[in-house]
Amino acid sequence: MLTVFAGALTAAVAAPAFAHCDSVDGPVAGAALRALDARNVNLALPYAPAIAEPEITQAFALAQAARGQGAEAKALADRWFMETVVRLHRAGERAPYTGLKPAGTDFGPAIPAAERALATGEAGPLTAMLAQGVEHGVAERMERARAAREAPSEPRTAAEVPHARARVSAEFAFIEYVEGIHQAMKGAAAHGGAEAGH
Template structure:
């Protein structure tokens, strides 16, 4: 029981470090994401510096030009449009630097709950609520797949069809825990690279 708890905790720690990639990759696309938050601060202060960390050195000139344009725009409606254009340009450049696609800014509040909690935990300086959330999700995921394959295991030799049902459940079960373990060991890819480094499928 203690070993299981340690395993789940290590998986949670991994999720905190490497993130849940399909969700995290979209996080930067939201209007309340960290990139746009820093962009708002930069515009408010009239200083582009806070957003430069989100882009590569080669893109700084483009970002500075877009920032200057947004800052110089007059008129409330025109300014809002210019700011939104700057946000989009900044996020697009940030995503391109990661080799990830950009399909437009997403509304505020559209980020996954676990990512919102990850940000909140960082701001609060308290990772415990996030660890608890991830622990619960991981435990549930393992338990559900285990129950399914354990049931199929009891009937796998009754017929070819039952055997195939077991194999399907077994592959899903082992792939799931393998991905978790690879993440825990720091082998997970970042953002758009996860497919490239995904574990090979078992051959049965």
């Protein structure tokens, strides 16, 4: 029943939320650069699980040494260290790392809304946006499923089979969407205690 979980959640919140930490101007890469500038690896360590600390610390030392070799070496060292911290952050989330996204990448409205909620302490606009997205997604899929119910659920002839198949597909899409949102809510609660989660 969870085959369309990812699609359901994406439609519900209108953004690929987990991708935010992959961008050059995201919080993980920003922490990596701040650590290099301040010569303090501790600024980057909270963004990856504890098991990654030795690799980050070693990469930090190498990057610091390379930074002193000129502007080009500094740019390469900075990029490499950012990629290292982001890659290990993603590994801590059990998520794939596909490289740094460019600065200014649009990840949709959910991530900025979540960041505003954290900054202001006001969850109302965020929950309203999410509720509106879920309400729209449920209504749209339910309407499709209800319309498809004009077809028989148990076809008696070969000609009725494609219509019955469309009905089953629409009904399952609706149910899986709802179940995907429900599982996402349960998963978010469990993920809240995860180390260096995002």
